[in-house]
Amino acid sequence: MRFQKLTVEHFRRITHAEVEFAPGLNVLHGPNDLGKSTLGVALRAALLLPPTSAVADSYRPWNSDEKPVVALTFLDDTLRWWRVVKRFTENRATLLSSKDGKDFTAEAQERQVEDRLRALLGWGIPGPGGKSAQRGMPESFLANALLAAQTDSAGVLSASLEKDPGPEGKVRLTQALAALAEDPVVRHVLDSAQEEVERYFTASGRLRRGQGAKLTAASAEVKRLEAELLALQQALASSRDAEEATKRLRDGWLEAEQRAEAAARRVELAQVSERTRAEHEAAKASQQRALAALARAQQALERVATQRTALKARALQVDAARERAAAATTRARAAERTLREAEAALESASREDGAQQRALQRAALETERAQLEVEHARLEERLARAERAAQGRQLAEERAQVLEALPQAEQAVSAAAQDEQLARAILDYGEWRAANELALQAGPLRAEAQALNTQTLSWNTERMATERRADTLSRELDVQEQALPPEKQRTSLARLQHELALAEAALGGGVTVVVKPRSPLRLRSAGDEGSAEEEKLSREKTIEAERRVQLTIGDLAEVEILAGAADKRKDAEHLRRRWKSEAMPVLEAAGVRALSEVTEKLEALAGRRAEVERLKADAVKLAQRVEAAHENMRRLDERLRALPTPEQLASKRALVGALPFELLEQHFVAMGGTWESQARALLASASRKLDDARAALSTLRTRLEVLDARLADVQPDAAAETVEQARVTLTQSAAARAAWQARWKALEARQDDGQRQLRAHVTSATAALEQARAEAGRAAEALALSQRELALLEGELRALEAQTADLHLEALQGEVQRSADELARWEGVEWVDLADAQQALDAARAAANAQRDELRKAEGALSMAGGAQVRERARDLEDAVKVARANEHHLEVDAAAWRLLVDTIRAAEQTEDAGLGRALAAPVGEQFAALTKGRYPSVTFEPSLRAAGVTLPGTQAGADEVLEALSVGTKDQLATLVRLAIAVQLKAPLVLDDHLVHSDVARLGWFREALGAAARKTQVVVLTCRPEDYAVEGGTFVNLVDVLR
């Protein structure tokens, strides 16, 4: 620190003063009471006193009301300019700074000024405010030492660092004085370390980062590499993004392709649906037909059952009618007998008058009756004809129905036959196709077998050759290995070699021989195993070697200098001798120069042994391959033999028939992998249908034959009248016969009145007979009617039975089941609409194409993204960054280590007892001894720098007593020496205010020299009224008379 300029205004008696200070000694002189000490006070106030302090009241001018103002400009240790301006009794203070002493900028105002100033000074005075704040003019050891007021020598000597309110002064003094107390070794260490610290750090303690600084290049390299790595990592991230995008899009594209394939399969399904829909519909119709046929058959059978029931009932009726007819006939026969008896009685009575006429009349009536009977019989015949005609028509109608059904049945048979033929053809085609495919394998299989055979022969040959090579090589290696030392010996030699290497390494390395010839000489020198150099030496020569230096100095001497401790050398030499005796013969026998060559040879042998093993393994593998190949050939042969022959293929081809292959191929492809089971099921179903159709046709044909036979029996008469007509005619005949009966009765009544009773009897008998006959006739009619009806029913039943004779309910039920089974084939089948499926396929393909286009773009982006190349470069750079960081870290650690070393040594110094006191005692004691011409050889100080004592040889008094007993002048001189020493060590300005007023001329002269010496190291300001006492060369003298107003 150095004062530059002091300006004082309205300060006590000074109205204005302006003093510029020079480096070194500044002597400000003037007569007494001029205000010299006031300048000293102003200087202290500028540096230490807050403007509003109560002390400042004493600074008011004596002759005005102006406010006292002091401005001080000074340079700090870093040569930065500072200016402090204080206007006392007001809170006005400013601290400014400048780099060049011209342009100042404000650094602090008002109260902050004191904080900054005291921190800058580092004199152990904390900032104003707080509990430790001092009232009045702040004081500290250094403030007192550097700026002490006039005649305060006692204060300087008794001052103690312990009283300082802050630690800064002690720290500064410790740093400054430590060098004085140090051991030279400590000094060297600390100076060297400090130099290193200064290489790494600035004065403010920051790491140097300027060009040329140690860390700068390393950090710059780290930053450069990191920036490069960052750029690469960004490229890498882009590359990874591109890879991810490509992967995602590829997955998406594959999914879209799968969807398109699914849609395509759905289209194929729809196409199959289209093809098989008709088949399905036919199956459904077939099922409906089967169900209808079953229903019809069931109805017919029900009708047969009903008819049989009715027939049974009618047969019972016929039996009853027959019984009634028989009873009526019996009664008629009895009535006839009664009549014949009455007639006989009447005839006997009538024989006397007109028996002949009566006989004639009777005969006529009898003839009429016979005619009527004939007519009646004819009518009955007509009725029978009419009935047959009716039956014939019914049969004819049924025949017509059968004839109508016949073509449909024949058609069904034909269709079923075609289906069956198709199904059989599909099966045959499939079998032929499968056989054909198998047959197609024959060529490749034979080629494969042939190739395998060739390969097997080759492998076998190779195997034998490999085995031979392995055998030959193995024998060769055995011979070579026998020439090398055995393992035990090798281990022993390796151990010896290792010991030798360790022993030589333990010798350490580096021999430096410096030859300094006092006169020219011939020197022959050789280092280690190198060749010798011979020269004439007139100047200093340095010879460096690792282990050994040999010198031949003219004819005077041969010198051998060996590196390493004697015992280590001895060990090494012993091992060398052992090596020569034990190892060298073995190595020579093995034909090598070094043990490592034996190892190399062994490794080479091992490598070749491995080759033998490899060859053997190869041979085994080849043998295994041959064996496996034989097995494969056997399997191939089996497969070949299992393949169909051309004759079998032709036979199968012939079975397929004449159906177009395209049609069969379509069916075959539609059936897919389960074609055989499907084809067989289809054939079975078609066969069943064909059988059923044929059975139905056969039934119809049989029925037709039955009907034809019946019709032939009935011989239907187209001209025959109807049954009803015949019955009407027959009823009329019966009425005619009844009329004849009435005429007969009338005749009998006319023939014999006398015989009335007889006749009546005959009549009644006749009536009875008639009645009986009528009853018998009715009964017979009823019987006949019943019999006809029974016959009719029997005919109908026979017809029905004939109709149902061919009906097989189980077969029909089986047909229904088969048709249901047939339909079941389509159960679960989704009937896909072809148009919809095609539309979905188009959409899916479009989506897949769009995805593929996106993927192509992404692949394009990926192709430019760098990929593996960027990854490799990034890896290289990561390694480089690691290495660069390690290098930077190493330098950082080194920097931290130097600073730590300096800090640690200084901290150690601080803790050393009386370190500071001893430090101060050295220069002060030396100077004091010189001043007093050895009277007081030493001075002691306490660790707090308070003066502890002065040594006075030859006296019993203690050092402290001697100190106390010193004269005022001597104490002033001692105090001045203390202040000078402190100022010099701190390189701080020192203000001395008439400090040697009590000194004699001789000591004043001595002091003049001492001040001159101190002023060459730091700035000294002397305020004096006797400038001649300080007539030092280079001093600056300022006459205050010219300055102060």
Add this chain to the structure above:
Amino acid sequence: MSPEEDVLKLLHTADWHLGRRFPRFGAEASRTLSRARLDVLERLFREAEHNQVHAVLCAGDLFDEPSPEQPFRDGLTSLLRRLNWKDRLVVLLPGNHDPLLPSSVWKDPAFRAALPDFVRVVDQPLLELELREGCVLYAVPCESQAGQLDPSTRIPPRAPGDTRVRVGLVHGSTFDLPEARTNFPVSRDAAVDRGLDYLALGDTHGFRFVPADRKLPPTIYPGAPEPTAFDEVGAGAVALVFFNRRREALVQQRPVARWTWEQVRIGSLDELRLFARRADLGSRVVRLELDLDVSAPEYREVEALLAQLSGSEATHARVGVLEVDREGLRLDLRALEELTRDLPSVLRRSAEALRDAARQPESRAAAERALFHLFALTRKATG
């Protein structure tokens, strides 16, 4: 041609990476290793001449980037021109580092014009080239820096009755490698599938068969002729390939590299001393990992040995290229009292304080180093 004579002889190489930088080693070492990549080609082509091969197949990544600096282009062309071969082909295949892009070296007219006649650049999607009678080469270049398609699929399969020696030349990763999906994945069975008698690959830097247990037909990565990293196994070689009349390829690995990359762990001072005495260090790229406890004097010796190995402004380095990891170098503090017995008390006290600091993990490194400096300075001061 005698019955024993090989019907075809090839030298297969790849991954020259001309123009590659080695930033981890600093500028000078990086330059040395970059130059070595061109230097090795001299030995490589001498090997081809010595074995009288019919062709040299260079399977991609011949330059480290698509547009290498001019000196590397000139270096290669002048080397090739010096060869002056009349009956031997050199086939240069673009790889993923130097793909066949419009701006790449392969499309540079000046570079192409500077190549001698016996050099063929694979600059079309599929090059079919007769190497000699009855021997055909199919080569597929990389046309971008990354790709997902297998380049070998462009090679037509062997037609029935084709008895020629068929050789494939592609660049990419077989599926057994990480990141193969986007680095031109090559099917491991490509040689079999395409009916090739030899598939020459490039990309990974170590010599190997793919798959390892299939020797016929061989699918080979010859590796980089000069290694590029410490973790490359089998780098520094080329493949010599000899085909017999049965089209069987015999493959021999031939070392050509000058530099050997080596990672060495040093567990004791003796090991370091022994290492320092090795005679082969001049051609080594070494990463030295220190893992040892040393006393203060030994620490000094360690520093001296390391200085010897790595060289200085005034002395040559003993190791070709050296990288030192000092993280495991620890100062043994047990003999501290003995070492500091004769020191001034301030330094003794300082050493003790530093020893205490060295026992704290956060200040260990700086404190140990400070102790080393302290002893070094003290030794210097006391002579």
